[in-house]
Amino acid sequence: MTTGTTHIDIRPLNSTVTAIVIEGNVTSASEAPLMEAYMAASAEGARTIVLDFSGLDYMNSGGIGLLVTLLVRVQRQGQRLTACGLSDHYREILSLTRLDEAIAIYPSEADVLATVS
């Protein structure tokens, strides 16, 4: 799923954990591909969604707003939203915006799997 400078794929990590792999920029223009990826992950039975930001180039305030919208949908479905692969800078931004209180942050997908299992 690609739009503008955003490319988003999903990668099942096991039967209940699926990574949404994000490359490029995350802005409010990324809403359609991100939500499509989330719906695809849910359709495969994911209970834990991992946002893999290893390929993130840039995220603005519109992108942060998008994460809240996704968080609401995930919580409504009784799923869990986590993130990994964030640079120190974007870890700070999730701390600044206090999104890290609702989205658990891990260094890597392997760390998410270790915690979930």
Added chain:
Amino acid sequence: MHEMDETTVVETTERPPTTSGPELAANSSGPEGRGGDRADSNWSRPVDRLAIGAVPSSAININVDGRRLVGPVQGFGQLWQKRYEVRLAGADVTPEAVIATWKAEFGSFWPKGSRFYGPVTSLAPGEVALLNLDMPGRQTLSTGVMVIYADDESFTFMTPEGHPFAAWITFSAMLQEGVTTLRIEVLLRANDPLYEVGMSLGGHKQENDFWVATLHNLAARFGVDAQATAEQTCVDRRRQWNHAGNLRHNAAIRSGLYRMTHPRIWFGHPDAT
């Protein structure tokens, strides 16, 4: 003005990327690598507690110093997404020029009665501004905002504990079909149960009227007499009862108590104290 369900949210945001200011900012600057200079300078550094420096003598500052920032995750009420927009048809002005003016003269575009005590120069990431908001019954609600993000085509505020909203507010300008368009996008939850009641009893209308009037005033600054549009969508109807305790920070209650214990301001401006 209308209320919609979440399905509509997705539909309304499936616009071409060129119709949104922050997207333009992200795409027009070119790639600079992960966590590069562009990202570093546009975002504020994290803060644990807000601290405000010198305060104008006319400002009431009782609900900002020492407060934490709160966003939609920490709020109590329903989650709302609001958008206000006005087109500067016929004005020969770029989005960057509008944003520069907006940052520099932010409070001057507010409707009469409320005061914005921002930095002397221009709004920049990390800066904290005091707000003294006009309320019914000659009450003044003292609160503030922090600039968490700013670039050439947009800037974003986040609110402190006690503010009526736990919110992010983004102000942006972009070209739409060759016309510079100004937009305010708000993602908010009422901060506590009292504010949530207030929102349902006219608070939403008051908020919408405020920003529509602000955009009208800003358009007039560029010689355009235009009516702004307003849309609002309820993204999450659930209330976060685990955050009902936010009531202890309620800036309206604290401002009212301050007024009761400082009777000189009954007869005039807060600087009478």
